[in-house]
Amino acid sequence: MEYGLEDLTNEEAEYIGEGINEIVPHEVDADEEEFVLKVENENGEIIGGCIAEAYEYRWSRVFLNTLWVDERFRHHGIGSMILREVERTAREKGCRVVTLGTASYMARPFYEKHGFTVFTTLKKANGYISYSLVKYLDGETPEYVPSDNSGARFRLSLGSDGDAEIIENGIRAYSELYEPKYENVGFYKKLADRDGRFAAGVIADADKGEACFVEALFVEKPLRLQGLGTRLLKETEEFARANGASVMLTSAGDWNVGFFKKNGYELRGELRDVPKGHDCYELFKTI
Numbered sequence: 001m002e003y004g005l006e007d008l009t010n011e012e013a014e015y016i017g018e019g020i021n022e023i024v025p026h027e028v029d030a031d032e033e034e035f036v037l038k039v040e041n042e043n044g045e046i047i048g049g050c051i052a053e054a055y056e057y058r059w060s061r062v063f064l065n066t067l068w069v070d071e072r073f074r075h076h077g078i079g080s081m082i083l084r085e086v087e088r089t090a091r092e093k094g095c096r097v098v099t100l101g102t103a104s105y106m107a108r109p110f111y112e113k114h115g116f117t118v119f120t121t122l123k124k125a126n127g128y129i130s131y132s133l134v135k136y137l138d139g140e141t142p143e144y145v146p147s148d149n150s151g152a153r154f155r156l157s158l159g160s161d162g163d164a165e166i167i168e169n170g171i172r173a174y175s176e177l178y179e180p181k182y183e184n185v186g187f188y189k190k191l192a193d194r195d196g197r198f199a200a201g202v203i204a205d206a207d208k209g210e211a212c213f214v215e216a217l218f219v220e221k222p223l224r225l226q227g228l229g230t231r232l233l234k235e236t237e238e239f240a241r242a243n244g245a246s247v248m249l250t251s252a253g254d255w256n257v258g259f260f261k262k263n264g265y266e267l268r269g270e271l272r273d274v275p276k277g278h279d280c281y282e283l284f285k286t287i
Contacts, residue, residue, distance in 0.1 A: 003191035003199050003228065005235060012190055016201045016218040024253065026058040027275045028094070036159035037085055038167070039069075039078055039151075047073045049159055049167040050082050054093050059275040062090040064100035067107075068171040076151035079107070080144065083114055085156060087137060096137050097274055104129040105178045115141030120269025120282045125210055125246065126180060132282065134271060182207035187239045191228055200228040204236045212240035214250040233263050237287050248285040257281050 008016075038049035048069035054062045064086055069078045090098050100116070102108050108118070108131055116133040123129050135141070159167070185208060190201040200219040206212035214236060219229045237248060252260050255278070265283040274280050 001193055003193055003231075006190055006192050006196075008188040008190050008201055008203070012198055012201055013188060013203060015198070016203060016216050019218045020216055021058070023255065024057055025255065025275050025278050027060045028055055028058050030055045030058065032056055032058075033093075035089060036161075036164045036167070037082055037089075038157060038159035038163045039082065040155045040157070041073070042154075046159075046163060046166050047154065048078045048082060049163060050086060051164050051167060052086055052089075054090065054095055057275070059097075060095045061097045061099060061274060062086065062093070062095045064098060066167055066171050067100070068167050068174070070170065071174075073151060073154075075148060077146040077149040078151035078154065079110060080114065080146050080149075081151060081156055083111075087135070091137055097134060098137065099132060099134045099271070099274075101130060101132050103131065103175075103178070108133070113144040115139070115144070118269075119271050122249075122268060122282075122284070126178075128178060132269060132271075134274075182210050184208075185243055187212075187236055189232065189235060191232060199223050200232055202232040202236055204239070206240050206243045206245045209244040211247045211249055212236065212243070212245040214248065217250075229259060230263055233260075237285075241287055246287065248287055250283050252281050252283055254279045254281075257283070 033054045034051065035054065036049065036051050038046050041047050050067040051065045052062050053065060056063045067079065067082060087098060100111065102111060105128055111133050116135045118131050119134050120132040121129055185206050187202065187204040187206065191199045193199060198220070200223065202214065203216040204212055204214045217229055217232060240248060248265070250260060250265065260283050265285045267281055268284045269282040271280040
């Protein structure tokens, strides 16, 4: 049967997410839950904080999306105070793993002092290296105590969406000192039959001149093993090349990593026993 390449609708994008959720192994029944922590000085000014997500993919994991401390208040133990509270909150929620991302110009040594270990690295076009780190909360890791804990006099509490925006703006301003601004373009496509019926879909985003990340790729169950997934992947790679990307990135688990390997993707890192009883992988392909 012939399948044409068409744009995804919003409803079909949601359908892809639901379909993938049915395939990916789950650890918990809880839905994904975001929480924000903020640190305020004596004047009520937000000088640090973080944004984290619990139960991502319904795994017993907390993903620390953003951690920021105002430059004026660094090296006073505020980052350590935030990180300890993230770990305490994760344990309270029954999570056993915390993961995060950082870069070579950021705070990798800080996280390693707190017991985090690197599980992926990626050298970027601008010369910097991005890292993914993990900490298993059931492990025995000596608690790191900063030499200066004077930041403990400030107030740490739960934050709001508005507070999250301040934290995001803070880390963005810092990152932009090192990272060029990339134009981001999306590739949200499907393969449909002559009657317009959905057969397979892909969701990907490319930073022009940098990299393209495949966020989701889904093929209807009766149509699998017929090359539709491979065709969509190749279409995505052509889109990435057309936008100056030199590398494809994606995530996979032990349940689907073989598909990407057959299509020329290589491992750049792995996360053991996440979700429980399985392994997760970060993959790349130079294009």
